[in-house]
Amino acid sequence: MSVTLSKIRALNAVAEAGSYAAAARLLNISQPAVSRQVRDLETEYAVRLFDRKNGLLQPTPLCVELCDIAERMAEAERNAERLLSRHNTLVNGKLTVGLGNSMPGMALIAAFHKRYPSVEIAVETGSFENIISAVITREVDVGVLPDVPRDGRFRRELLMQQSVVAIIHPEHPLSGTSAVTCQRLLKEPLIFRTKGSSTQRVVDRAFQAAGLTPTPLLTLDTRDAVYEAVANGMGIGFMWRNGTGRTDVVERVAVTDMQKAIEEVAFTLAAENSLLVEAFFTTVQGFRKDTLN
Template sequence: MRKSLLRMTLRQLQVFQAVCSSQSYSRAAEDMALTQPAVSQQIRQLEEQVGAPLFEYVGKKLYLTEAAVSLLAASEDIFNRLDSLDMQLSSLQGSLRGELRLAVVSSIQYLTPHLLAAFRQRYPEVVFRLEVTRRSQVIQRLQDNRDDVVLMALVPEDRALEFFPFLNNPIIAVAHPGHPLAGQAELALTALEQQVVLEREQGSGTRKAVDEFFQQKRVHLQQLMQMGSGESMVHGALAGLGVALVSEHAAAPYLRSGELVRLDFSELPLYRSWCAVHARGKRLSPVAEAFLAFLREERVQVRTLAERFVAG
């Protein structure tokens, strides 16, 4: 190893990461509560130790050099290992402390905070960083190793992933109380062929599950209206736009209030499972290990938490 690399400090790496994140020396200075000359000095020292320039300007925009990309990956690994060390030391002292980085698909965003609150009752010194996004972006985040754990349905089979199901995700049909199908009993799925059906965007786990289900049942929907999220589908049904096929957890508050009704299709709900997912071979932090153990071992508590999102 080059002796010059041993002279790098954690403070220098923090400043470097701030510049990479903001792509600006002045914004990095604000974020770090430093002066801009102090930031410039730290970066110059790092460049001397690395032996290569870290940033270059093209026009007025700051870009990372190849050396900076390599240094950024190494610095993230260093800080991740320090976070893990902090958690391990806390565990040895009889407590668990650290940050859980969690990404979830939008269909489970309503339940997730309640899961985290229950987990934090057991480990009060744990904090969370939660990202709610689409299935395609969650898959990309898994590939980029940006999170400790991901919660999603329909885990892709062509990726090197470890996962386990921890909760049923019932998909139901809902509509405005004034909808023509409201109040009818034991409806056949073919009744939807003459109705406007609200659907999720391509790449959504719910969309994939529903499309595969109707294909298996040989149901051909004629009037489709695409929505960008589960929440927009629920509100589309509230507005009377059509029938929405959504997670029961997302629609439950409106079903209880009577603003929506659950349509009585004999072949619904469509059951899928929410799964806890991480990259195969990933070095999990003690906090991530504890959270996965919570989901595995506390199934009764998890189901109880989920019941508040079921209309009954």
């Protein structure tokens, strides 16, 4: 036996109503169930919780203290219910989204916000591996990434298809080139992403398929850092073609060995079925149709 939430509820109801019968009606349970829970507490801890006066049960000083605790517990329950409800309502709900790239994910979030302006949106950014892990551990409700594994863990919805491109400073000799090979890029100072990046996975596969082993000048942990390094003329980097909305300074150049289009998808755990996630996936479908049109 122990102090359970149901016993504390019963205790508080009796103190409020003045009898077991009235408390039972408040709790919508039987009178014997209420009296048994109160008496169990009195017996287990050898205390008296109520005195009978004028036909009513009056709480003892000890019981009054316990009722104060019961009120705080009831408030905690209400707070927990409000918190849980926020994750499954389109009115004042909250959705957490994990992004590997700021685009097209941020454009998708903007479209979702336009549809559901009262939903609070929190955004977590990180590498491919970090966002995959965040979805699996439910740190985020839904992720947006390219090249997400097709397996039973995830429910996926196609957002768009895109490929990895080289990004080049406009004063570089390769500026204005329509396409370049991995063999040609091997002659240039290269700027790579750290392992765990979806971009770097594509780059590594392309060089490996071409039988090449490049040594990068720099290895950086974010797309923005790669972009800035290229913008400052330090070398050639790589990014998803639609990985950013920025159009300043650098040029995007196709890489013939990286022309295969990769699916960028919104994804969540296969068992996820909240109303907010369903609304987000519906927005993905609309976003894809608008992009194709």
